[in-house]
Amino acid sequence: MEDKDHLLQYTIPQLLRWRVNTTPQKVALREKEFGHWNPCTWEQYYALVRKTALGLDRIGLQREDKVALIGDNIPELLFVAIGTHALGGVSAGIYQTSLPDEIAEILNYLDVSAVFCNDQEQVDKLVEVRDRIPGVKKVIYEDPRGMRSYRSDPWFMNIKALYALGDTAHREDPDRFEALVDRGKPDDPCHLCLTSGTTGLPKGAMMTHRNYVNMGVQITKVDPLEPTDEYLSFLPFAWIGEQMNSFGVAMATGITINFPESVETAMDDLKEIGPHFMFGAPRIYETIRSRIWLKIDESYWLNKKVYTYFIKVGEAAARYRMTGKSMPLALRIRSWLGTQLMFRPLINQIGLLRLRRAYTGGAALGPELFTFYQAIGVNLKQIYGQTEITGIAYMHRDGDVRPDTVGKPLPGTECRISEEGEILSRSASVTPGYYKLPDKTRELLEGGWLHSGDAGYIDGNGHLVVIDRVSDVMHNRRGDMFSPMFLENRLKFSPFIKEAVIFGDQQDFVAALINIDPIVVGKWARDRGISFSTYMDLSAKPEVAELIAAQVHSINSQAEKDHFRIKRFAILYKLLDTDDGELTKTGKIRRKFVKEKYQNLFEALYDESVVEKTVEALFQYQDGQTAAVTTAIKFYTMEGD
Amino acid sequence: MNTLTISDVTLTFGGINALTGVDMRFEPGLISSVIGPNGAGKTSLLNCISGFYHPASGEIHYGDHRLTHSSPHQVSNLGIARAFQNLELFRGMTVLDNLLLARHQKLNYSFLQALIYFGKTSRIEAENRAYVEDVIDFMELEPYRKRMVGSLSYGVQKRVEVARALTLDPDILLLDEPMAGMNIEEKEDMVRFIIDIQKERETTVILVEHDLGVVMDISDNIYVLDFGELIGAGKPAEVAKNKKVIDAYIGEN
Numbered sequence: 001m002e003d004k005d006h007l008l009q010y011t012i013p014q015l016l017r018w019r020v021n022t023t024p025q026k027v028a029l030r031e032k033e034f035g036h037w038n039p040c041t042w043e044q045y046y047a048l049v050r051k052t053a054l055g056l057d058r059i060g061l062q063r064e065d066k067v068a069l070i071g072d073n074i075p076e077l078l079f080v081a082i083g084t085h086a087l088g089g090v091s092a093g094i095y096q097t098s099l100p101d102e103i104a105e106i107l108n109y110l111d112v113s114a115v116f117c118n119d120q121e122q123v124d125k126l127v128e129v130r131d132r133i134p135g136v137k138k139v140i141y142e143d144p145r146g147m148r149s150y151r152s153d154p155w156f157m158n159i160k161a162l163y164a165l166g167d168t169a170h171r172e173d174p175d176r177f178e179a180l181v182d183r184g185k186p187d188d189p190c191h192l193c194l195t196s197g198t199t200g201l202p203k204g205a206m207m208t209h210r211n212y213v214n215m216g217v218q219i220t221k222v223d224p225l226e227p228t229d230e231y232l233s234f235l236p237f238a239w240i241g242e243q244m245n246s247f248g249v250a251m252a253t254g255i256t257i258n259f260p261e262s263v264e265t266a267m268d269d270l271k272e273i274g275p276h277f278m279f280g281a282p283r284i285y286e287t288i289r290s291r292i293w294l295k296i297d298e299s300y301w302l303n304k305k306v307y308t309y310f311i312k313v314g315e316a317a318a319r320y321r322m323t324g325k326s327m328p329l330a331l332r333i334r335s336w337l338g339t340q341l342m343f344r345p346l347i348n349q350i351g352l353l354r355l356r357r358a359y360t361g362g363a364a365l366g367p368e369l370f371t372f373y374q375a376i377g378v379n380l381k382q383i384y385g386q387t388e389i390t391g392i393a394y395m396h397r398d399g400d401v402r403p404d405t406v407g408k409p410l411p412g413t414e415c416r417i418s419e420e421g422e423i424l425s426r427s428a429s430v431t432p433g434y435y436k437l438p439d440k441t442r443e444l445l446e447g448g449w450l451h452s453g454d455a456g457y458i459d460g461n462g463h464l465v466v467i468d469r470v471s472d473v474m475h476n477r478r479g480d481m482f483s484p485m486f487l488e489n490r491l492k493f494s495p496f497i498k499e500a501v502i503f504g505d506q507q508d509f510v511a512a513l514i515n516i517d518p519i520v521v522g523k524w525a526r527d528r529g530i531s532f533s534t535y536m537d538l539s540a541k542p543e544v545a546e547l548i549a550a551q552v553h554s555i556n557s558q559a560e561k562d563h564f565r566i567k568r569f570a571i572l573y574k575l576l577d578t579d580d581g582e583l584t585k586t587g588k589i590r591r592k593f594v595k596e597k598y599q600n601l602f603e604a605l606y607d608e609s610v611v612e613k614t615v616e617a618l619f620q621y622q623d624g625q626t627a628a629v630t631t632a633i634k635f636y637t638m639e640g641d
Numbered sequence: 642m643n644t645l646t647i648s649d650v651t652l653t654f655g656g657i658n659a660l661t662g663v664d665m666r667f668e669p670g671l672i673s674s675v676i677g678p679n680g681a682g683k684t685s686l687l688n689c690i691s692g693f694y695h696p697a698s699g700e701i702h703y704g705d706h707r708l709t710h711s712s713p714h715q716v717s718n719l720g721i722a723r724a725f726q727n728l729e730l731f732r733g734m735t736v737l738d739n740l741l742l743a744r745h746q747k748l749n750y751s752f753l754q755a756l757i758y759f760g761k762t763s764r765i766e767a768e769n770r771a772y773v774e775d776v777i778d779f780m781e782l783e784p785y786r787k788r789m790v791g792s793l794s795y796g797v798q799k800r801v802e803v804a805r806a807l808t809l810d811p812d813i814l815l816l817d818e819p820m821a822g823m824n825i826e827e828k829e830d831m832v833r834f835i836i837d838i839q840k841e842r843e844t845t846v847i848l849v850e851h852d853l854g855v856v857m858d859i860s861d862n863i864y865v866l867d868f869g870e871l872i873g874a875g876k877p878a879e880v881a882k883n884k885k886v887i888d889a890y891i892g893e894n
Contacts, residue, residue, distance in 0.1 A: 034774035035786065145779075146833075148840055264784040 004217045007252055008428070011184035011209040013049065013086040015251045020046045023254060026227065029075045032261040032269055040075060042254075048075075048163070050177045052083030055166035056114070057180070059138055059157070063088035066110050066192065070094045070103070070125075071118025073233045073259050076142045076159055078246055080116040085190045085209070086181050092192035092204065093238030096122060104129035107136060110192055110204055110435060114138040116159075120146035123156065130155075186210040191247070192435055193240050195387045204435040205388050207243075214428040215244050215390040216252030218410045222395060223357050227254035229276035230354070234266040240391040241279055241361065248390065267291075271351035278358050282365040285358070285380065288350060289372060295349065307346075310338035314375030322374055324399035343376045352378050359383045361392070366493050367403035374401065382406050384466060389413075389450055390429040394464050405463035415464060416449065421481045422470050423456045424449035455481060459560065474505035480563040482510065484591070487555075487564060494551040495520045499576050501594050502566075503602060509567035511605040513598065514548055515539075515575050521547070536573040536617070536631055545571060549636055556638060568605050570635045572598075573617050601633065610635055642669035642812050642845065643704025645690070645721075650699035652685055652869075659685040660696070660869045667813070667862075672839050672846040674856045677866035678889060683849045684726065686866070687815050690847070691723050692716040703813075718746065722811035724802045726818045726849075732791030736782055736801050739790055740773045743805045773808055779842075780804040780834060796827035803834065813845045814838060820852050828852065832859060853890075857881065865889065 010018060019028070024043040031038050040048070061067070067084045069077050069091055081091040092110050094103060096118075103125055107115070115136055117123045123141050126133070127150075140157050141147060150156045170177060189206040231250065235242040250257050255276075260269040267287075270278075296307050317335035320327040327335070347353050358373065361383040373380035381396035384406030394415070396407035409415045413427040430450045433441030444451055455473045456466040467473060468483030475481055484502035491500040491512065499515035518535050521544060525532055532538040548571060556565040576582040582594050595602055604610040617629050645667040652660040660682045667673050675683050688694040690701060692713040701708040706719055717723075730739050748769060750762045777786060780800050785793055790801060799819055806814055816835070820828045832855055838844050850856050856863060856877070863880045865873035873883040880886055 034771065034778055035783075036774075145841060146837060261783045262781070268784070 004252055007217055008210060008213055011186050012190060012247055012251060013082055013181045013184060015213060016046055016082060017181060019254060027256050029257050031075050031259040048079045049082045049086060051163040051166035052079045053086040054169035054177055055162035056083055057087055058165040058169050061087055061089055061114060065089045066092055066112040068092045068094050068107060068112040068115045070122045071096055072263055073237055074118055074142060075259055077237055088184060090189055090192055095236055095238045100125040100128040104132045105201055107133045109201060111135055116140045119143040191243060193387050194238060203437060203440060205431045206433060206435050207431055211390045211429045212248035213252060216248030218412050219392060220253050221411050225253040225255055229255040230258060230273050231255050232258045232270055232273050232275045234260055240387040244391040274351050274354040276354050276356050280360060281362040282360055285360055285369055306342055310342045311375060313338050315371050318371050318374035322401040339377055347376055347378060357381060364489055370403040386452055388431045388444060389425055393425045402463055405459060405465050408462055417457060421455045423452045423454050476504055476563055477506055477508050482564055490555050496547060496551055501589055507606055512566050512569040513572050513601060514569055515572050516544060539571045539573055545636060552638060568635060568637050570601060570605060570633055573631050573633060604635055608637060644668055645813060646702045648700045650689060650696040652689060652694055653697045658869050663871050665864050667845060667847055669845050670843060671861035672848060672859055673862040674848040674850060674860040675864045675866060676856055681866040682869040683866055684817055687817055687849060691815060717809060720812035722806035722809040723815040724806040724819060728798050728802050730790045730801060734790060735787050736785045736790060737787060739801060740776060740805055740808050743808045744769055776804050776807045796823050811844060816848045818849055818851060820850060820855060835859060
């Protein structure tokens with residue numbers, strides 16, 4: 001494998017120039033437009049970046065000036081970003097779903113002097129807040145549709161006009177662009193990446209050229225890519241995951257980036273491109289699996305039979321493959337047959353046949369999804385990292401995929417767990433800090449380590465396990481740390497459990513309130529001839545309690561640490577609901593509220609003498625009326641766990 | 642571009658007058674709407690313009706051309722295209738095929754040339770596809786390009802219907818209730834498409850529509866029909882104040 005470390009001396013525009021000198025005629029970008037995939041070679045890419053850079057230079061953009069990018073993924077986004085970098089300017093990505101007020105605040109915080117928008121939808125948002133963003137001197141747009149009434153206004157500019165300016169500038173001074181590119185230093189900040197602030201305004205992490213290039217170099221040391229590989233750009237550009245690929249990985253490896261025709265067609269374009277690697281949030285993988293299930297369900301009986309047989313074989317084989325163990329011969333033959341007869345044609349239909357690796361990050365993915373994808377022959381792996389470390393710091397290695405971990409550090413990344421259990425990392429991809437927020441920067445980089453804010457530990461195989469946000473973890477009375485969300489997710493991976501609330505902060509043990517899944521448990525009960533009337537009735541059945549106890553038992557048996565074991569649980573008589581204030585709008589548990597509302601149940605959970613308690617349940621009907629029902633709720637202690 | 646003039650048109654079905662002495666003038670480049678209660682004769686008027694019906698008396702002129710007795714294909718060759726109220730699409734064909742088929746009259750190669758294909762035919766077919774793709778982009782139909790029309794939602798089918806009329810590169814577009822049966826969001830989209838068709842494609846739009854809010858918002862001129870007679874005409878603000886129009890809509894005399 002060629003050594004790519006020498007690429008670390010370049011800035012992104014310099015690396016682009018290096019690509020042009022090495023493979024000028026190779027396709028760098030491809031965009032689908034009017035039903036056609038239009039290629040753009042490295043040479044053309046560089047020329048377009050030059051036009052943009054000199055055009056921006058002409059309209060007065062200075063070194064360290066900021067250019068914001070708002071829009072769907074199109075090649076022009078890269079031209080403007082890298083053109084800005086060539087000038088020594090800084091680009092910044094803003095989510096295309098942001099509201100006008102949000103955009104105005106971000107633009108002012110980042111001191112943006114020019115904005116690039118892809119279409120009228122985004123331009124209109126700026127028009128709405130125009131008087132509040134005095135710093136913005138120019139709005140550059142790509143798609144002129146619907147922009148007729150703005151044509152006479154000098155605040156707006158079509159990207160074609162910018163290219164023309166750049167061309168004129170290049171004719172007048174042909175050496176200027178190269179001189180500008182030479183001036184760049186790899187440690188200069190080149191992009192401001194907004195981190196998803198859960199409270200208040202997002203923070204802008206300053207990313208340097210080296211941050212991105214290092215990421216591209218290091219990740220391909222683990223998972224090498226060929227210059228002939230394809231990548232489909234469908235993640236929001238404002239997210240680090242997309243920049244990491246288009247600034248870092250693509251430049252370091254020379255792969256082709258493909259831009260879908262529109263956001264809605266991304267899945268169809270995926271099929272046409274057949275990418276070699278992809279990267280996405282868990283939701284994307286869930287969607288694709290649903291598509292596969294739907295296709296199988298719509299298929300005729302023989303296909304269904306063959307699928308049901310081979311998916312079991314595939315999953316058995318996947319368990320060997322994920323842990324790198326060698327398979328028994330009989331299973332190997334059956335698994336090979338399944339691949340040839342079922343799974344190759346199947347994943348070809350979705351466009352995943354050429355996929356060598358798929359990465360998931362950003363949130364937890366159910367272990368059954370890992371097994372599913374590995375079974376059908378898609379090498380799905382977990383990654384972990386933050387925006388502040390250019391997206392990825394930890395990753396599964398091929399043949400060592402453990403669904404409950406996030407893998408091992410990338411080459412050049414050091415990992416440490418602090419006294420408080422916080423995950424600390426150090427690498428060349430760590431940001432120099434947040435824009436205009438020295439206090440937050442100090443907190444983030446205290447002691448020279450990147451503080452992730454996540455709690456975790458390193459398991460026996462050297463894999464990192466992420467538990468939860470440090471601020472969300474609980475400590476039992478002995479001071480041992482555990483994560484309620486981590487345990488709740490474990491419970492929720494059981495199909496019978498819909499929702500769970502874990503208690504145990506400053507207590508002797510962990511206890512849970514559990515919501516059964518009405519559909520799955522309902523079917524389970526019907527199949528066994530257990531009759532029930534309402535959800536409340538179903539959840540009070542002793543058979544259901546036995547079922548849930550078995551689930552809890554199996555989760556306890558997998559517990560990494562003794563204090564993770566759930567000692568007592570109760571099945572709640574109603575589903576937790578947003579309307580009752582128990583869940584947030586995004587479906588997260590409002591822990592404090594739930595604890596207060598079910599205080600009597602909480603007390604009984606921690607009073608081991610209580611076996612049953614009569615409670616009065618209040619129900620609110622759709623019309624606002626309330627009714628009270630008295631019900632008995634039972635508490636179960638897990639024996640012998 | 643030419644002006645479409647309707648002078649003293651009367652359309653009769655066995656003794657019943659669907660239209661009585663209607664005079665209208667559709668100026669180029671504007672959005673003109675025809676409104677009126679059910680059975681007022683709006684669709685009959687469009688049928689007269691597009692050559693499906695021929696008026697018993699009166700004249701229809703498009704610039705120098707007399708359309709009074711023209712057949713539908715002659716009218717469409719003059720650059721007057723129509724999107725139907727009840728979808729008239731080939732449900733078993735893809736969106737792309739529906740649109741390509743609509744351009745058959747623009748394909749000027751012979752049967753023999755089609756057999757050889759290379760040369761002229763292939764060039765024309767390529768241009769044809771490029772034009773259709775432009776319309777697909779304009780009407781934002783990319784996700785549905787290869788889907789069967791019958792499998793699409795009603796709102797999308799309406800968009801395909803309008804797109805098909807656009808593939809003829811018309812100077813005048815007749816839209817018969819493009820917003821009927823749509824939800825708010827689909828309506829908003831359609832309004833934006835209609836305005837873009839007028840401004841960006843420089844097309845005269847004649848709109849028959851029931852949604853008065855939409856009509857008042859986007860029309861340059863409005864004609865009001867009631868029982869086949871023209872009872873009001875003018876700018877939206879003038880029409881909204883017209884007593885006869887108010888009576889016709891509220892149903893009092």
